[in-house]
Amino acid sequence: MEENLYDEFGNYVGPEAEDDEDEEDEDWLGGMDGDEEPKDDDAAMDVDEEKGADRSVVLHEDKKYYPDADEVYPGAETIVQVEDTQPLTDPIIAPVKSKNFDILEKKMPETTFDFNFLAGMMDKPGLIRNICFLGAMHNGKTLFMDQLVMETHEKDWKINKEVRYTDSRQDEQDRGITIKASSMSLVVPDSKDKSYLFNVMDTPGHANFQDEVVAGLALSDGVVLFVDVVVGLTVHIERMIRHALQEKLHFVLVVNSIDRLIVELKLPPSDAYHKLRFCIEEINEKLESLYDGVGTEVDSRVYFSPLKGNVLFCSTLFRMMFTLDSYATLYSQTHENSFEAKSFAKCLWGDVYFNEETSKFQKTAPDADQPRSFVQFVLEPIYKLFAHSLGEQKEDLASTLAEVDIYPHKRDYDLDARSLLKKVFLQLFGAGGGIRSFIDMIVEHIPGPKENAPAKVERLYSGDQNGAVAEDMKNLDHTGYLMLHTVKNYHRPDCNAFDVFGRVMSGTLFRGDRVKIMGESFSLDDDEDLTIREVQNLWIYEGRYRVEVSHVPAGNWVLIGGIESSIKKTATITTASNEEEVEIFRPLKYPTSAVIKVAIEPLQPSELPKMVDVSAKLTRRTHSLKRRLRRVANTSFRALARSTSTASCTTCAGCMVTWRSRSLTPSSNSARQWWRLALLSALPKLPTRRTSSTWSPSPWRRVLVRTSRRAR
Numbered sequence: 001m002e003e004n005l006y007d008e009f010g011n012y013v014g015p016e017a018e019d020d021e022d023e024e025d026e027d028w029l030g031g032m033d034g035d036e037e038p039k040d041d042d043a044a045m046d047v048d049e050e051k052g053a054d055r056s057v058v059l060h061e062d063k064k065y066y067p068d069a070d071e072v073y074p075g076a077e078t079i080v081q082v083e084d085t086q087p088l089t090d091p092i093i094a095p096v097k098s099k100n101f102d103i104l105e106k107k108m109p110e111t112t113f114d115f116n117f118l119a120g121m122m123d124k125p126g127l128i129r130n131i132c133f134l135g136a137m138h139n140g141k142t143l144f145m146d147q148l149v150m151e152t153h154e155k156d157w158k159i160n161k162e163v164r165y166t167d168s169r170q171d172e173q174d175r176g177i178t179i180k181a182s183s184m185s186l187v188v189p190d191s192k193d194k195s196y197l198f199n200v201m202d203t204p205g206h207a208n209f210q211d212e213v214v215a216g217l218a219l220s221d222g223v224v225l226f227v228d229v230v231v232g233l234t235v236h237i238e239r240m241i242r243h244a245l246q247e248k249l250h251f252v253l254v255v256n257s258i259d260r261l262i263v264e265l266k267l268p269p270s271d272a273y274h275k276l277r278f279c280i281e282e283i284n285e286k287l288e289s290l291y292d293g294v295g296t297e298v299d300s301r302v303y304f305s306p307l308k309g310n311v312l313f314c315s316t317l318f319r320m321m322f323t324l325d326s327y328a329t330l331y332s333q334t335h336e337n338s339f340e341a342k343s344f345a346k347c348l349w350g351d352v353y354f355n356e357e358t359s360k361f362q363k364t365a366p367d368a369d370q371p372r373s374f375v376q377f378v379l380e381p382i383y384k385l386f387a388h389s390l391g392e393q394k395e396d397l398a399s400t401l402a403e404v405d406i407y408p409h410k411r412d413y414d415l416d417a418r419s420l421l422k423k424v425f426l427q428l429f430g431a432g433g434g435i436r437s438f439i440d441m442i443v444e445h446i447p448g449p450k451e452n453a454p455a456k457v458e459r460l461y462s463g464d465q466n467g468a469v470a471e472d473m474k475n476l477d478h479t480g481y482l483m484l485h486t487v488k489n490y491h492r493p494d495c496n497a498f499d500v501f502g503r504v505m506s507g508t509l510f511r512g513d514r515v516k517i518m519g520e521s522f523s524l525d526d527d528e529d530l531t532i533r534e535v536q537n538l539w540i541y542e543g544r545y546r547v548e549v550s551h552v553p554a555g556n557w558v559l560i561g562g563i564e565s566s567i568k569k570t571a572t573i574t575t576a577s578n579e580e581e582v583e584i585f586r587p588l589k590y591p592t593s594a595v596i597k598v599a600i601e602p603l604q605p606s607e608l609p610k611m612v613d614v615s616a617k618l619t620r621r622t623h624s625l626k627r628r629l630r631r632v633a634n635t636s637f638r639a640l641a642r643s644t645s646t647a648s649c650t651t652c653a654g655c656m657v658t659w660r661s662r663s664l665t666p667s668s669n670s671a672r673q674w675w676r677l678a679l680l681s682a683l684p685k686l687p688t689r690r691t692s693s694t695w696s697p698s699p700w701r702r703v704l705v706r707t708s709r710r711a712r
Helices: 018-028 041-054 115-121 141-152 170-175 207-219 235-246 259-263 269-294 324-334 341-345 373-391 394-402 410-414 417-429 435-445 453-460 468-474 605-621 637-643 669-681 698-711
Strands: 128-135 182-189 195-202 222-228 250-256 311-315 320-322 353-355 360-362 483-491 498-506 508-510 514-518 530-534 537-541 546-548 551-553 557-561 571-575
Touching: 115 182, 115 195, 115 537, 128 141, 128 207, 128 235, 128 435, 141 182, 141 195, 141 435, 182 435, 182 537, 195 207, 195 435, 207 235, 207 483, 222 235, 222 269, 222 435, 235 269, 250 269, 250 435, 259 269, 259 373, 269 373, 311 435, 320 324, 320 417, 320 435, 324 341, 324 373, 324 417, 324 435, 353 373, 373 394, 373 417, 394 410, 410 417, 453 468, 453 498, 468 483, 468 498, 483 557, 483 605, 498 537, 498 571, 498 605, 537 551
Parallel strands: 128 195, 128 222, 222 250, 250 311
Antiparallel strands: 182 195, 311 320, 353 360, 483 498, 483 571, 498 557, 508 551, 514 530, 514 571, 537 546, 537 557
């Protein structure tokens, strides 16, 4: 160990400092030897210039300690937060909130039709049908809608899962009921492969949501009445049928849940026929009384009968449906069209029997045990399919189904009984489980928008029925005056705005048009409830997605964006350049009125504007909800003072005021001014007088003056 590296106390001091100085000199010379000089003068001058640049004086405010945001994140948006513009509880950059409220399609689904073809069919009023599904809760409306969706949308639909496609809200899926009416526009073919545009409104069945049903009926030309064969008509549906008859709408009947007669009640086929017949006769009897109550003419009354073709037998749970005509056609195709299907269909209902010896139908039973023709040719085959599918093994069932030309896939036999029966009936009744029989029934018994336009205008329009505007609506003129009736407000997927849903009664609505919006309070004498807006977007509403279009002609349903700020409930829309005397469409009328009244107030007075805004949105979204803002009358001065956050009063007016959080004396001008401001902050709870320019709380002004004088 070298002694010169340590001091006398044994501490390490290292080598002498001369070596470090030599190394620093070498580093300063840039690695050159001490005796060596620069080769040229220009290099030396460059070094001197660099040294001069480094030694330049830079002021403190001109120094740059950190890089700019554009240098670190090129192309990013820079947000400069000004001081005191946000509450301390809110972050400077709020996180993105994803609302799990609606169930929406992530991308445009694939359909059996092209949307350009759908837009082209909107110009053909003879091929359009506007219908509304009406029925009690759990009567199969939404599941029936699923069959229409599955037939027109090409997706991997699971056979053992109920989709409930039009229940696009999360709470609807959780509760298993429909809360808000939802519409879809679909292009569907009939039994002759002719395409039609169906605008279908799926409505709630619960009695509490009848306002949604009334809105759907206002847009429709016909009603599809769903009745559970076991339950029958309910009181709520009777009221809605009365309302639909007052609106002069056309009806067809869907007798649903015929599977319950087999699986739950376990009725024999003959008893099931009597149950079906009794259900239809009961509905006709109720219609008779409703027709008398409404005052419908005898010639205009229509009753349900399977022989007329306006009754559809259905089981939405097992995806099968048929009319007598479609069932007769199925028999005719099975026997290679050896007989006429229409003649055979007329023999499938009522007290009609088939004589096997003569091969003819007759009205008297040839034998005592001879079943009716509907039981023999319709119900017994369905009963047998249920029995074989539920009771036989895989091998025996395959041979049994092969006898009626039904060949399920091998993996279908591994499904549960309900899913297997769905597969069987889908093959038996054809595409969609017989959905084309439903299309044929609607096309035959529900009129198009042009045929029903005179009755619709007479019922809805409050103006002159012989004027130019009314004539255009009755003729469904695409080139006439624009008239649009809005009845619903759908919220945006981000829940930040509403879009208006309605029906074009005449003319054509284009994107970018400037329109007049007349509310329910508008009249020719008082045009206060009139605004002018520009149409920003037009959509065809499809439940879980939207299809944007450029224009919508008369007779169609449309969803409009950009005009919702001036619409509360319903509205009448026309072009801004229309100089005719246009009246509004009548507001919606409901069979019953609300019976529950709730009084609400914010816990914190500062949140009163927020509560008012939320209540306005609820009123706009819910038709039957009525809002009334009331200010508390005869409010005492003490209660008013206690409603403020900075002052309190121990007795009534004329007392000595106690100032708690402000070091102000009652006699000072600043104290009186502050007290006036405190009263004004509680103004929403005070009765005030409104003038054209300013307001004046006259009863409280005297209180202020009297209080300030006595305080002196």
